Amino acid sequence: MVAAGGTVSHPAVALNGLRFGWPGAARDCLDIADFTLAAGERLFLHGPSGSGKTTLLSLIGGVLRADAGTLQVLGTDLLALSGSQRDRFRADHIGFIFQQFNLIPYLSAADNIALPCRFSPVRTQRAGDVDAAVARLAGHLDLPANLLKRPAAELSVGQQQRVAAARALIGAPSLVIADEPTSALDAARQAAFLDLLLDECASVGASLLFVSHDLRLAERFDRSEALTDLNTATEVAA
Ligand SMILES: Nc1ncnc2c1ncn2[C@@H]1O[C@H](COP(=O)(O)OP(=O)(O)OP(=O)(O)O)[C@@H](O)[C@H]1O
Numbered sequence: 001m002v003a004a005g006g007t008v009s010h011p012a013v014a015l016n017g018l019r020f021g022w023p024g025a026a027r028d029c030l031d032i033a034d035f036t037l038a039a040g041e042r043l044f045l046h047g048p049s050g051s052g053k054t055t056l057l058s059l060i061g062g063v064l065r066a067d068a069g070t071l072q073v074l075g076t077d078l079l080a081l082s083g084s085q086r087d088r089f090r091a092d093h094i095g096f097i098f099q100q101f102n103l104i105p106y107l108s109a110a111d112n113i114a115l116p117c118r119f120s121p122v123r124t125q126r127a128g129d130v131d132a133a134v135a136r137l138a139g140h141l142d143l144p145a146n147l148l149k150r151p152a153a154e155l156s157v158g159q160q161q162r163v164a165a166a167r168a169l170i171g172a173p174s175l176v177i178a179d180e181p182t183s184a185l186d187a188a189r190q191a192a193f194l195d196l197l198l199d200e201c202a203s204v205g206a207s208l209l210f211v212s213h214d215l216r217l218a219e220r221f222d223r224s225e226a227l228t229d230l231n232t233a234t235e236v237a238a
Pocket residue numbers: 022023029047048049050051052053054055056235236237238
């Protein structure tokens with residue numbers, strides 16, 4: 001695919017014949033023949049508990065390494081990279097919103113948001129003025145300035161969720177991966193959070209891979225996929 005400026009734009013994710021089994025497990029957890037997330041696409045991925053959603057996100061994010069197949073993320077062959085190269089790639093190009101947020105409790109909300117820039121000169125360069133980028137994202141995500149100075153541990157769950165989203169978005173990563181980021185919110189807060197996340201991804205042109213059990217959210221996305229339709233592995237959850 002060739003983008004308007006003449007540069008080649010790769011799919012955010014392209015995988016074929018991807019297999020992964022947890023060490024010691026009797027059967028593979030994932031066996032996916034084919035899956036693509038287009039550049040700029042916002043995809044809703046759902047599936048029952050234990051179906052392998054978090055495992056797939058960990059493979060795409062380079063936290064885990066597949067046992068077989070091909071996995072290109074933003075045009076980079078993740079299976080050709082070492083663990084530390086995958087860590088660098090993730091820090092530079094992927095914004096992760098984890099199920100449990102993974103904020104550093106004693107750091108302020110602002111320092112949590114700025115954290116990816118401390119680990120990635122690429123993200124810092126794209127963010128420009130990091131303090132201004134933190135303030136801009138916090139504003140978009142409805143996090144007041146006085147709250148930014150408080151340690152993450154003192155924030156409500158909904159506030160922590162929005163800090164986690166701002167941290168994922170700072171420095172305009174090309175791919176945002178969100179693992180059940182709305183599960184702790186009530187319906188009204190879920191809808192508001194989703195509006196903000198979808199808008200922010202659109203404004204920086206990021207692709208979004210969003211995992212949830214909650215099928216009511218699916219209509220907000222460009223596309224919805226069931227992992228059980230993609231995955232032919234037959235592991236039975238213990
Ligand atoms: N660290 C691990 N070691 C061994 N097995 C694991 C590990 N993490 C997950 N699994 C197994 O892999 C399978 C898929 O788990 P995974 O967390 O990917 O599912 P999920 O669809 O994200 O579930 P949930 O919706 O409950 O978060 C499960 O059978 C689980 O027991």
